[in-house]
Amino acid sequence: MILLSLVVLVVWAMGRVGSVSFFYTPTEVLALGADAPEEYRVNGKVIPDTVERDDLRTTFTISDGRSDLRVTTLEPLPDAFWTAMANDSSEVEVVARGAYDGDLFSASQVLAKCPSKFKARVEA
Numbered sequence: 411m412i413l414l415s416l417v418v419l420v421v422w423a424m425g426r427v428g429s430v431s432f433f434y435t436p437t438e439v440l441a442l443g444a445d446a447p448e449e450y451r452v453n454g455k456v457i458p459d460t461v462e463r464d465d466l467r468t469t470f471t472i473s474d475g476r477s478d479l480r481v482t483t484l485e486p487l488p489d490a491f492w493t494a495m496a497n498d499s500s501e502v503e504v505v506a507r508g509a510y511d512g513d514l515f516s517a518s519q520v521l522a523k524c525p526s527k528f529k530a531r532v533e534a
Contacts, residue, residue, distance in 0.1 A: 433505055436472055436479035444512035452479065452515060456502040461495065472504060481506050483517040491522035 433451035434442070454472030461470040469482040483506070494502040508517035 435474040435477075437474055437477040439479055439510050439515065440477050442510070444510065449507060449509050449518065451505050451507045452481075452510075453503070453505045454479065456495070456499070456504060458499040472506070479510075479515055480513075481508075481515045481517055481520070483508070483520050485517070485519060487520055488522050491520065494522060 433453040436452060436454050439452050452472070454474050457471045457473055457478065461468065466484050466486075467482060468487055469480065471478050471480050473479070481504075491502060491504065503523040505521045505523070506515060506517035507519040507521075508515055510516075
């Protein structure tokens with residue numbers, strides 16, 4: 411009985427959307443469309459020169475190399491995001507948590523991957 415319960419629990423957990431993947435790629439999000447779960451995570455590299463700030467709203471595009479996804483958030487972006495953008499804007503990787511409406515991914519949280527190396531600030 412215990413073994414059967416354990417098997418049923420594992421099958422149920424693995425069958426839930428997003429249960430075996432920590433995050434989706436932009437290609438997977440676009441394939442899911444607006445039918446995606448309410449809130450989930452998406453990972454990608456920020457495309458240089460797509461970051462736009464308008465008061466509290468920040469909008470940018472991320473890519474997995476195959477597809478691009480437009481992301482917007484009203485939450486402040488972490489310092490690691492801005493530091494990485496200043497150092498090498500072609501290598502900024504983020505994980506955004508939110509929902510996709512079929513056109514735009516609205517993030518309630520954006521985490522920036524810490525760059526492997528920061529350049530030291532040169533003081534005059």
